[in-house]
């Protein structure tokens with residue numbers, strides 16, 4: 410039986426660019442260069458490693474996002490994923506994470522999966538909750554925030570490094586996992602991979618295809634509302650001194666003045 | 671007054687400081703009610719602490735499921751308590767697990783979810799949460815428009831203030847739904863004896879400039895002189911010089927101490943994402959062009975191996 414792995418990836422504004430908000434207080438995804446979220450590269454990498462280890466697996470990358478999000482899918486395909494699904498619909502614009510999870514879950518059900526692999530968080534919203542929401546909606550176990558992951562037969566196993574303890578966890582497939590940036594460096598696409606990606610299938614789906622009502626998603630369907638967005642005033646310019654032998658003492662004087670020592 | 675449910679995070683029988691912060695914030699919104707899960711014999715002591723910080727009621731539940739399974743048992747408990755008490759809002763500490771619990775509770779309650787709030791106030795139509803986004807370059811104020819708000823709050827959002835309340839303990843029977851990953855082994859973290867990174871008033875962090883694992887000695891010495899926690903940049907963690915649990919930044923811990931000292935750290939956007947909301951920022955870096963200097967209140971252009979020991983000696987006085 411072919412192991413069906415679905416990797417959820419997000420197309421995000423470049424963190425090193427000038428990220429900002431559009432007039433409707435949603436993240437500006439047009440004025441800023443985007444890319445495949447770096448944290449989702451780890452998800453693609455682990456999916457590919459699991460597929461390679463299994464010998465009989467198919468890796469599908471899935472994204473919900475605007476037209477340009479297909480760049481993220483291409484990148485994942487050039488890394489080695491087999492096919493891609495792009496959920497794209499104008500009515501999705503402005504969806505909150507609850508609505509996004511409904512869309513991703515529906516798409517995953519349509520695609521079919523034994524294992525869903527996510528990144529630990531998207532680099533723009535940085536919520537890190539979509540994988541948990543997917544598990545809730547799909548009614549399957551979540552084994553999330555794993556720094557190590559592998560599939561043995563029909564069991565997915567991994568290590569979750571929490572605040573209080575490091576835990577070995579396992580779940581029966583089908584399951585949802587998310588992987589951290591400690592899980593192993595993501596591969597670079599090879600030239601061959603980039604050429605091959607051009608021929609790989611990318612299926613487009615809209616809300617109708619998924620049987621989702623447009624009113625349930627987007628800004629109108631969101632259960633949270635952004636009231637105000639304010640640019641943080643730049644920090645006032647501090648004092649910078651060059652150490653000429655007394656730097657540590659000068660710093661101590663500053664800290665004493667601030668009552669830290 | 672409506673009950674505001676607070677999930678009380680605890681470890682080794684002790685209430686974690688962020689839980690006391692949540693109780694303090696909850697008092698702005700209504701009557702705090704604490705939820706203490708899987709605390710075993712420590713439940714009574716934890717409940718007493720919660721009462722000291724304003725919990726009128728403490729809902730407790732204990733079962734092997736809370737430690738044997740991931741996330742879901744706590745979701746079951748919190749959802750069932752929220753429904754039974756018709757809670758006005760649910761507050762959870764922003765940690766990896768806290769956010770996952772909150773998200774699933776929100777979905778089950780049919781509630782909107784806000785994560786990583788740095789402040790909370792009562793508004794005309796429910797709580798108004800402040801978030802700091804895009805590596806702290808924007809402040810966003812949001813509200814929940816559907817259901818009882820479920821909000822996760824970052825550590826250090828507020829100073830915990832005692833406000834003794836009844837703390838009436840109510841034991842709850844939880845109906846577990848299963849369908850969870852199981853925990854097959856667990857290795858507790860060995861405490862360094864230093865303050866928790868996310869809770870500390872002062873954090874001293876080292877980066878690639880520290881040069882080697884042994885180099886962290888000067889960072890630790892300064893931290894100990896100041897009673898501070900030790901942090902590290904991802905470059906230092908990736909090099910294997912310091913544990914990942916101490917990483918500060920987007921994929922590490924997000925800290926917001928009174929004082930943050932960065933030594934040998936350039937100040938990449940992903941590092942800033944974890945420390946930019948610190949009250950006072952100090953950096954020591956050889957390179958006058960290092961971007962970290964754009965953030966600092968006080969910066970020393972110099973070698974950390976001479977500056978830090980001199981500062982440590984002064985701090986020890």
Ligand SMILES: Cc1cc2nc3c(=O)[nH]c(=O)nc-3n(C[C@H](O)[C@H](O)[C@H](O)COP(=O)(O)OP(=O)(O)OC[C@H]3O[C@@H](n4cnc5c(N)ncnc54)[C@H](O)[C@@H]3O)c2cc1C
Pocket residue numbers: 447448532590876877878879880902903904905906917918919920921922923933934935936937938939940941944954955956957960972973974975
């Ligand atoms: C998706 C993603 C997530 C990331 N998450 C994180 C994260 O959570 N946390 C994080 O920190 N990074 C993170 N990064 C990495 C980040 O981009 C930087 O690479 C990293 O922060 C650099 O660490 P550094 O400042 O220690 O090293 P460098 O950038 O190499 O800086 C070292 C600095 O030390 C100075 N120096 C050298 N020797 C001395 C000396 N003797 N005395 C004084 N100064 C000296 C140098 O001048 C230099 O400025 C992430 C990156 C990505 C893509």
Ligand SMILES: Nc1ncnc2c1ncn2[C@@H]1O[C@H](COP(=O)(O)O)[C@@H](O)[C@H]1O
Pocket residue numbers: 417418419420446448449452471472473474506509513526527528529530531532534535536537538539540
């Ligand atoms: N729009 C999206 N399309 C597909 N996958 C997503 C999307 N948004 C988030 N994800 C996945 O969910 C993970 C956590 O995202 P978040 O909860 O937004 O931080 C990401 O690393 C992705 O794997």
